[in-house]
Amino acid sequence: xxxxxxxxxxxxxxxxxxxxxxxxxxxxxxxxxxxxxxxxxxxxxxxxxxxxxxxxxxxxxxxxxxxxxxxxxxxxxxxxxxxxxxxxxxxxxxxxxxxxxxxxxxxxxxxxxxxxxxxxxxxxxxxxxxxxxxxxxxxxxxxxxxxxxxxxxxxxx
Numbered sequence: 001x002x003x004x005x006x007x008x009x010x011x012x013x014x015x016x017x018x019x020x021x022x023x024x025x026x027x028x029x030x031x032x033x034x035x036x037x038x039x040x041x042x043x044x045x046x047x048x049x050x051x052x053x054x055x056x057x058x059x060x061x062x063x064x065x066x067x068x069x070x071x072x073x074x075x076x077x078x079x080x081x082x083x084x085x086x087x088x089x090x091x092x093x094x095x096x097x098x099x100x101x102x103x104x105x106x107x108x109x110x111x112x113x114x115x116x117x118x119x120x121x122x123x124x125x126x127x128x129x130x131x132x133x134x135x136x137x138x139x140x141x142x143x144x145x146x147x148x149x150x151x152x153x154x155x156x157x
Contacts, residue, residue, distance in 0.1 A: 026066040033062035037075045044082060049091060052079070056095075060102065070106045073099040077113060084120055092120055107144035111137050115152050122156065131157065 040055035056079055063072035080095030099105075099113040118133035134156040141149035 029062045029066040030068060030071075033059040033066070033068075033071075033075075036062070040075075040079065041082075044079065053094075056098070060098070064102060064104075069102045069104045070109050073102045073105050073109045073113065076102070077109070077116060080116060080120075084116075084123075089120055089124055093117060096120065107140055108146050108149065111141040111144065111146050111149035111153075114140060115149060115156070118153070118156055 036055045036059035040052045040059065043049075043052035043055060056075060059075060060072040063069065063075070076095045076099035080092045080099065083089075083092035083095060096113050096117045100110065100117075105113075114133050114137035118130045118137060121127075121130035121133060134153045138150060138153035138157070141147075141153055
């Protein structure tokens, strides 16, 4: 409380206007991000992978800027899942890593990304690497008390 009293009124007014401005931009940024993501999905379907990756990265930046890191990571996970289904494992791993790189990532999403990476390495018969990721996923799932993610990691192990 004492700290607030020491901050000049002009600084408080500026911070409040900035906060209100970012709140107004959040829905706009989210809708722009969604449009970019949908375009990334279409580009991916047309095998334009580099363009799809760039569109996804732009969408993720907008979501993170709009304070929606979970949505940003989920989009990368979805792109990774599509690549994995197409048996493009390196591309899938790249998308999963993009999800992990999101700042302020919710623990549940982090556990899901780690499990996705581990499952991909399992399909590539790289069991030592998969085991490391399953263990990391299990640790993260325990921290956030995510029972389905814990079950998946234990099953993988």
